[in-house]
Amino acid sequence: MEVLDTLILARPIPSGYTYTLSSQLGNFLTLAERQFGGRDRTYTILGIEFQDDVPRIWYPGNCRHVVVQLNSRCATDYFEALFELAHECVHLLSPTGKNDGNVLEEGLATLFSVRYLTRDLGQAQFQITNPRYISASSAAEQLLNIDPDAVIKLRKNEPTISRITAEQIIKHYPVVSESLAGQLGSRF
Numbered sequence: 001m002e003v004l005d006t007l008i009l010a011r012p013i014p015s016g017y018t019y020t021l022s023s024q025l026g027n028f029l030t031l032a033e034r035q036f037g038g039r040d041r042t043y044t045i046l047g048i049e050f051q052d053d054v055p056r057i058w059y060p061g062n063c064r065h066v067v068v069q070l071n072s073r074c075a076t077d078y079f080e081a082l083f084e085l086a087h088e089c090v091h092l093l094s095p096t097g098k099n100d101g102n103v104l105e106e107g108l109a110t111l112f113s114v115r116y117l118t119r120d121l122g123q124a125q126f127q128i129t130n131p132r133y134i135s136a137s138s139a140a141e142q143l144l145n146i147d148p149d150a151v152i153k154l155r156k157n158e159p160t161i162s163r164i165t166a167e168q169i170i171k172h173y174p175v176v177s178e179s180l181a182g183q184l185g186s187r188f
Contacts, residue, residue, distance in 0.1 A: 046065050048067070056091075057095060066092060079121070101161075165185045166186075
């Protein structure tokens with residue numbers, strides 16, 4: 001498999017080294033924690049790998065280890081690799097050991113990755129086309145427009161993002177419609 005060397009080979013520069021996927025992972029985790037609260041450090045992040053299916057986090061051995069799996073096309077597409085990695089970093093904040101994300105978590109992950117590519121990297125042409133992810137991102141953005149720190153505040157009572165319910169959202173934010181809260185709290 002061909003892999004862009006910029007994704008895996010750190011080169012010395014005056015301020016240290018160039019960013020690889022591993023160092024970007026650290027950068028993304030820092031940014032995600034600032035926006036959505038700290039990560040569950042009882043899980044050990046083992047690293048990043050490529051596979052031929054959809055990007056995801058994987059729990060090898062069911063022992064609180066987590067691997068970020070990116071689609072193999074990312075091996076030769078720098079911006080797609082950063083997009084998928086940024087998305088998966090949000091899932092690393094409060095892993096559960098299984099694939100059980102709610103719309104809030106998927107929406108935050110999508111919003112986070114799109115914002116990073118469009119705002120921080122200037123990739124304005126980068127857009128999501130899957131309607132499920134567009135809808136989830138829009139719903140999460142509506143909540144964050146009410147309070148940019150909503151997720152941090154909600155996680156004080158329920159640390160696991162995928163377990164935040166519609167009732168918890170409405171309790172903290174009565175201005176959120178039942179429809180929006182129901183969407184955010186539903187399984188993705």
